[in-house]
Amino acid sequence: MIFSYAAPQAFYPVAGRMVPWFAWLAAILAAGGLYVGFFVAPTDATQGESYRIIFIHVPAAWMSMFLYLVMAGWAALGLILNTRLSGMMASAIAPTGAMFTFLALWTGSLWGKPTWGTYWVWDARLTSELVLLFLYLGFIALKAAIPDPQRADRAGAVLALLGAVNVPIIYFSVVWWSTLHQGASVSLTRSPTMAATMLTGMVLMALAAWMYSIAVTLLRLRAIIRSREGDAEWIRISAGK
Amino acid sequence: MAHAFLLLVRRDLRIALRRRGDVLNVLVFFLVAASLFALGVGPSPELLRAMGAGVVWVAALLAAMLSLPRMFAADLAEGTLEQMLIAPQPLGVLVAAKIASHWLLTGLPLALVAPLIGLQYQLPADALAVLLAGLLIGTPVLSVLGAAGAALTLGARGASVLLGLLLLPLYVPVLVFGAGAVLAAQSGIDAGAQLALLGAFLAVSCVVGPLAACAALKIALD
Amino acid sequence: MSWGGLNEFLAMGGYGLYVWGSYGMAVICIVVEILLVKEKK
Numbered sequence: 001m002i003f004s005y006a007a008p009q010a011f012y013p014v015a016g017r018m019v020p021w022f023a024w025l026a027a028i029l030a031a032g033g034l035y036v037g038f039f040v041a042p043t044d045a046t047q048g049e050s051y052r053i054i055f056i057h058v059p060a061a062w063m064s065m066f067l068y069l070v071m072a073g074w075a076a077l078g079l080i081l082n083t084r085l086s087g088m089m090a091s092a093i094a095p096t097g098a099m100f101t102f103l104a105l106w107t108g109s110l111w112g113k114p115t116w117g118t119y120w121v122w123d124a125r126l127t128s129e130l131v132l133l134f135l136y137l138g139f140i141a142l143k144a145a146i147p148d149p150q151r152a153d154r155a156g157a158v159l160a161l162l163g164a165v166n167v168p169i170i171y172f173s174v175v176w177w178s179t180l181h182q183g184a185s186v187s188l189t190r191s192p193t194m195a196a197t198m199l200t201g202m203v204l205m206a207l208a209a210w211m212y213s214i215a216v217t218l219l220r221l222r223a224i225i226r227s228r229e230g231d232a233e234w235i236r237i238s239a240g241k
Numbered sequence: 242m243a244h245a246f247l248l249l250v251r252r253d254l255r256i257a258l259r260r261r262g263d264v265l266n267v268l269v270f271f272l273v274a275a276s277l278f279a280l281g282v283g284p285s286p287e288l289l290r291a292m293g294a295g296v297v298w299v300a301a302l303l304a305a306m307l308s309l310p311r312m313f314a315a316d317l318a319e320g321t322l323e324q325m326l327i328a329p330q331p332l333g334v335l336v337a338a339k340i341a342s343h344w345l346l347t348g349l350p351l352a353l354v355a356p357l358i359g360l361q362y363q364l365p366a367d368a369l370a371v372l373l374a375g376l377l378i379g380t381p382v383l384s385v386l387g388a389a390g391a392a393l394t395l396g397a398r399g400a401s402v403l404l405g406l407l408l409l410p411l412y413v414p415v416l417v418f419g420a421g422a423v424l425a426a427q428s429g430i431d432a433g434a435q436l437a438l439l440g441a442f443l444a445v446s447c448v449v450g451p452l453a454a455c456a457a458l459k460i461a462l463d
Numbered sequence: 464m465s466w467g468g469l470n471e472f473l474a475m476g477g478y479g480l481y482v483w484g485s486y487g488m489a490v491i492c493i494v495v496e497i498l499l500v501k502e503k504k
Contacts, residue, residue: 049476107485145397173414
């Protein structure tokens, strides 16, 4: 039954109906998460109020990594099942993944300044986020550089899988590298006293980010379907949906 | 299969030696890039000694990437690439041959020349030995993953720059362990662990890289 | 967690620039992303 939605034409209106649900979920969860983060969670003993960046930094970082895996998963599905929709899904996810990676780097940098005194710290998390950003950008660039969409999808899929296999190795090597050069360095987010309220706020914001990602990805997927199947009759008929 | 492998390697080597300039270009770029870093930061021996491992490795990575676009492009233009795909031998064997000849013409010369550049950066003898060993293990990785990258960007717009963007994140472990090994040797620590990790990464790449390269070639020539 | 008024909330114990710089960028990213997706009509 699920496979009947594997055709872009069939999934297009479904995606359109799903977007508002996920958008509302995202808004509600974000409101809850921000409320907990700013009005429930207490001031941190060592970092003062600056630690509240955690409620956007950690969810952004989690989403950046999670979305890459989902993207690679869709890519694998596309290569195995040869479905057009899978490649389009991977293309739809990539910019959002890159956005969260950038946001993780930006917020991490602004958190590092009051905590460590500099805007950039070569710690394991930030450095591997940077490499992840390069992986996302490479994926987007490769797809943009290949004219034929089907070929671009398949080449991108191979690249995404190559990246996915290497990400654990890259992360391990960056962790090794940072402990080598900084000794036993404490990660930005490894706070020994993580109050339950702080964790709640982080989880709520992470769920909000997830719902947001789904909503935006589905919107972008519809745009991709429109641009690729543009001349088809059904597009003009369903223009209102 | 071994016969086809050797034939292809010997053919690539013969073609390359007819155009020796390409091989030398890579080496000259290596030397120039490494010298640029020294010119950029000044001649202080302590600073150079601290930077040397990283500089030599980064310059080697960049130089090795220079010749990658050519790996399949020439064969594509001549039509021999299509022949490779319909040949009775498994595509993997032929791709392995392309990787081997790339390494012999790029990675191996880079590794052998690197100790000379290490001297420019005041590296002691035992560090130079680790530098050589690391590059001998690491440059094949560049060729293996590079084959995948070259196959993916075949016929794409702006292939050579795109290749860099695609491959450099994947090269991070090679750089970290390779340069880390030299730094360990410089501090008197045993570099064995780093070299072993480099070897492990080589083993993983040898499985993943050719798989990706074969898939990418089939996609490119569909 | 009680804030002594809007001023204290905005100041974030002296870290206002960093905290609001972070959340501000998040808002900008989200708005830009949604606009970019919507314009592909």
